[in-house]
Amino acid sequence: MKVSILGLCLLGLTVFVSCTTQKKAGSPAADAPHSEQEIINLSKQKWEWMADKKADTLAALFHENAMFVHMGGSWGKQQEVNIIRSGGIHYKHAEIQETSVKFIGNTAILLSKIRLLAVVGGNEVTNPFIVTEVYVKEGNKWALGSLSFTRLMGN
Numbered sequence: 001m002k003v004s005i006l007g008l009c010l011l012g013l014t015v016f017v018s019c020t021t022q023k024k025a026g027s028p029a030a031d032a033p034h035s036e037q038e039i040i041n042l043s044k045q046k047w048e049w050m051a052d053k054k055a056d057t058l059a060a061l062f063h064e065n066a067m068f069v070h071m072g073g074s075w076g077k078q079q080e081v082n083i084i085r086s087g088g089i090h091y092k093h094a095e096i097q098e099t100s101v102k103f104i105g106n107t108a109i110l111l112s113k114i115r116l117l118a119v120v121g122g123n124e125v126t127n128p129f130i131v132t133e134v135y136v137k138e139g140n141k142w143a144l145g146s147l148s149f150t151r152l153m154g155n
Contacts, residue, residue: 034137036101039108042142043099043133050091055084062144063136069148071127072120080147090119094131106137107145113152128152 042061049057059081068080070089083089098113110133117126134146 034103034108039101039110039135039142040099042135043110043112044096046133046144047091047094047096050084051093053084053087053090055081058084066144067146069146071149071151087119088121091116092119092124093117108135108137108142109133110135116149 046058046061049061059077062077062080064077066077066080068075068077084091093116094112095115095117096112097115098111100111102109112131112133113128114131115126115128117124119125128151130150130152132146132148132150133144135142136145137143
């Protein structure tokens with residue numbers, strides 16, 4: 001009797017593990033694992049494009065419905081691209097001090113502590129920020145869905 005119960009338990013465990021493995025293998029995360037380094041590299045590249053005012057390259061990175069939150073307001077993709085193109089904000093240099101990445105499905109949330117040197121309205125300013133970048137993977141391409149600046153006080 002004990003041997004039968006033990007055998008039944010082992011059979012049940014084998015079926016459970018097999019079903020769990022099959023579900024995981026069919027999930028998007030298992031088929032295309034996300035790389036924290038890929039997102040960190042994409043973010044660093046974005047800061048370089050911003051410093052170089054590569055508005056068209058950034059426009060290709062920004063999702064059509066992207067939102068941008070700055071100290072002076074919030075707006076969509078086209079206004080952000082126009083501001084970069086015109087020099088209304090020139091992101092001269094982002095000194096990245098800390099970075100972390102979390103994934104939720106096909107969404108990556110990157111937090112960076114930075115010291116940003118920028119020219120805003122003709123004035124050169126340096127500010128410490130926590131920057132939140134949200135990337136969404138559509139197909140095989142990551143698109144920036146949101147970029148938000150939170151100014152750190154006392155830094």
